[in-house]
Amino acid sequence: MAERRMSKSQQYWIVVASKDHVVRGVTGGFMQANHGKEAPLKRMKPGDWVIFYSPKRELEGDEKLQTFMAIGQVSDDKIYQHYMSDTFVPFRRNVSFYDSREVPVQPLIDDLSFIQTKKSWGYTFRFGFFEINKVDFERIRRRMLD
Secondary structure: OOOOOOOOOOOEEEEEOOHHHHHHHHHHOEEOOOOOOOHHHHOOOOOOEEEEEEEEOOOOOOOEEEEEEEEEEEEEEEEEEOOOEOOEOOEEEEEEEOOOOOEEOHHHHHHOOOOOOOOOHHHHHOOOEEEEOHHHHHHHHHHHHO
């Protein structure tokens, strides 16, 4: 389990990915965002926290999950590419993951300020990568880690 580091300059991020992709990242100690794009990873810095939300179990599947799956902190400044195929060489960033519980989003919707329209809450996650405030982060973190 990683050592928890918190500071005033930290930022808090949500990354949206299917459970199968999140599990691959946790196992390998890395993250990808927005289908392997570099830009989101450049916005992060060492010590920033990241929570991974999975709307479904598998990228190509239809089975809904709607769960916060993993939590960790950006490990270092390194952004690198990883060859997966001739047509897909995504950017990655190292993350120190914590042992955590999976937490369904449904019970938290009314209490999370980044979900502004509660009836169509799933719309909030459509961009795949976004920053949240510390209060919302702590609400989710407590459920996942404490």
